[in-house]
Amino acid sequence: MIALTALTELTLSRHNPLVDPHLHIWEWQIPVYLFFGGLVAGLMIIAGVRLISLRPQQREALVCCTIGPLMGLVFLSLGMFTLFLDLSHRLYVWRLYTTFQITSPMSWGSWILLLVYPALSANALAHLPEAVPSLAKRFPILVTVSDAILARVQWVVGIGVANVMVGIALGIYTGILLGTLGARPLWNSAILGPLFLFSGLSTATALLHGILVVTTPDEERPAFADFLLSALAQLTQARPLDRNIAPVLARADNSFLTIELTLIGLFLLGQMTSTGIHQQAASLLLTGPFAAVFWVFVIGLGILLPLVLQSLELNNRIRHTIAPVILVLFGGIALRFILVYAGQQSHWFQPLN
Amino acid sequence: MSRFAMVIDTRRCVGCHDCVVACKTENGVPEGYCRDWITEEVHGAFPTVRLEIRSERCNHCDNPPCVSCCPTGASHVHERGGVVLVTHDKCIGCKACLAACPYDARFIHPDGYADKCTFCIHRVEKGLDPACVSVCPTHCMHFGDIDDPQSEVSLLLQSRPHHVLMPDAGTKPCIFYLT
Numbered sequence: 001m002i003a004l005t006a007l008t009e010l011t012l013s014r015h016n017p018l019v020d021p022h023l024h025i026w027e028w029q030i031p032v033y034l035f036f037g038g039l040v041a042g043l044m045i046i047a048g049v050r051l052i053s054l055r056p057q058q059r060e061a062l063v064c065c066t067i068g069p070l071m072g073l074v075f076l077s078l079g080m081f082t083l084f085l086d087l088s089h090r091l092y093v094w095r096l097y098t099t100f101q102i103t104s105p106m107s108w109g110s111w112i113l114l115l116v117y118p119a120l121s122a123n124a125l126a127h128l129p130e131a132v133p134s135l136a137k138r139f140p141i142l143v144t145v146s147d148a149i150l151a152r153v154q155w156v157v158g159i160g161v162a163n164v165m166v167g168i169a170l171g172i173y174t175g176i177l178l179g180t181l182g183a184r185p186l187w188n189s190a191i192l193g194p195l196f197l198f199s200g201l202s203t204a205t206a207l208l209h210g211i212l213v214v215t216t217p218d219e220e221r222p223a224f225a226d227f228l229l230s231a232l233a234q235l236t237q238a239r240p241l242d243r244n245i246a247p248v249l250a251r252a253d254n255s256f257l258t259i260e261l262t263l264i265g266l267f268l269l270g271q272m273t274s275t276g277i278h279q280q281a282a283s284l285l286l287t288g289p290f291a292a293v294f295w296v297f298v299i300g301l302g303i304l305l306p307l308v309l310q311s312l313e314l315n316n317r318i319r320h321t322i323a324p325v326i327l328v329l330f331g332g333i334a335l336r337f338i339l340v341y342a343g344q345q346s347h348w349f350q351p352l353n
Numbered sequence: 354m355s356r357f358a359m360v361i362d363t364r365r366c367v368g369c370h371d372c373v374v375a376c377k378t379e380n381g382v383p384e385g386y387c388r389d390w391i392t393e394e395v396h397g398a399f400p401t402v403r404l405e406i407r408s409e410r411c412n413h414c415d416n417p418p419c420v421s422c423c424p425t426g427a428s429h430v431h432e433r434g435g436v437v438l439v440t441h442d443k444c445i446g447c448k449a450c451l452a453a454c455p456y457d458a459r460f461i462h463p464d465g466y467a468d469k470c471t472f473c474i475h476r477v478e479k480g481l482d483p484a485c486v487s488v489c490p491t492h493c494m495h496f497g498d499i500d501d502p503q504s505e506v507s508l509l510l511q512s513r514p515h516h517v518l519m520p521d522a523g524t525k526p527c528i529f530y531l532t
Binding site: 008 | 370373385386387390391392393394395396409418421422423424425426427442443444445446447448449451452453454455457459460461464465466518519521522523
């Protein structure tokens with residue numbers, strides 16, 4: 001490996017796979033896992049808030065806090081599977097659950113992931129018979145469980161609060177996982193925690209918005225529209241949703257996207273006003289090899305364009321479509337891919353002696 | 354308490370790679386991998402160009418980020434001499450320790466676990482020097498207890514200017530380079 005500057009040459013005889021010429025230990029599995037983790041965190045927070053704030057007259061919104069958690073369970077399992085695929089000593093994965101290492105974000109995360117399953121399941125079960133009547137008809141025990149939960153206000157509040165708390169922990173963890181790795185200057189920022197949390201919230205809101213759009217009866221919808229999501233909605237036999245909720249979700253998504261954009265700005269500001277190695281790390285995104293994909297896919301297509309489209313939807317200039325939804329989801333996964341790949345290329349330098 | 358450290362005289366090292374070969378032989382390091390390596394750093398402007406040759410490896414840091422980030426406790430600090438080691442059957446191969454090390458001193462062994470220099474702890478516990486130290490033809494490498502003020506390594510550090518790698522990373526390395 002040879003690194004050249006004007007008057008310095010550094011030659012290493014090391015040639016370890018995955019490490020040289022620059023670190024490339026984490027491939028697609030980790031950004032996909034981080035994306036699913038953020039998405040599930042967002043679904044949990046929204047589901048928890050909806051469960052607590054649900055009013056009887058808002059019954060049509062029940063699907064938002066039932067289908068969301070059910071999808072969350074699937075996404076979480078997919079995310080954990082991709083994480084498992086990334087491990088190089090897979091047969092020993094059970095070692096994660098024989099200890100708790102207080103200084104290791106990954107240890108925290110592995111235990112948080114275990115809390116997600118019961119919290120999401122309880123949230124989904126609370127209103128499952130109302131949201132998916134066919135399922136309740138087939139499995140009457142679901143009605144019993146739902147009645148037991150709904151009969152106790154403190155249970156409902158407890159489940160809702162648990163979802164919000166575990167969701168926040170999960171969302172922040174996905175960012176802190178990278179942020180605590182001080183050896184990679186691009187990642188070494190505490191802002192990655194809230195950034196990934198709000199990115200997760202925006203992707204989760206967008207997903208629910210998308211499901212809302214495609215499950216709303218609309219004869220004017222073009223035939224090509226939303227085949228896959230429609231099929232998903234039919235499979236779950238979700239009831240048509242209240243169209244009034246679409247603007248609420250679009251407005252919430254715009255808020256989350258704005259916060260995400262602000263956090264990205266603060267993240268880059270922090271890097272650019274820090275040490276030389278941090279400035280060099282930030283330049284990977286700003287002007288370096290990742291600049292084009294960062295500005296076009298993350299900032300442009302992933303945040304700014306859906307912000308504009310959803311603003312137009314809210315002002316009734318255009319119809320609610322799944323276009324901004326797809327862009328937000330794409331932006332969320334692009335953000336994680338670029339940060340994971342660029343972060344591995346950032347490193348410390350040996351000062352000249 | 355003892356604290357093992359290595360002191361390497363960059364004015365004697367010629368970059369012959371004997372230490373690398375000795376390590377691979379002693380520890381059965383797989384082909385295509387290395388636990389230690391040679392770095393040549395040239396800097397300056399003609400005619401005051403300066404060359405430093407260093408034998409590098411895991412720095413067995415006093416503040417090892419690879420240990421604090423390990424989710425299973427596989428990466429740990431050995432009770433004898435503060436040596437940083439990996440318990441193979443506890444490692445899940447998550448690679449967090451590789452990302453946490455600013456020196457890129459670790460690698461994933463073909464069997465799946467994270468691997469690195471052990472200061473040849475199996476030899477040290479028998480009273481021997483690490484393999485790399487024992488074969489060095491220029492005697493530029495020294496190993497010992499830095500907590501003992503009369504040890505060879507302590508005396509060298511007291512008498513000669515020295516530096517560590519990437520001090521600003523805050524890891525407090527235990528490999529010192531005499532200049």
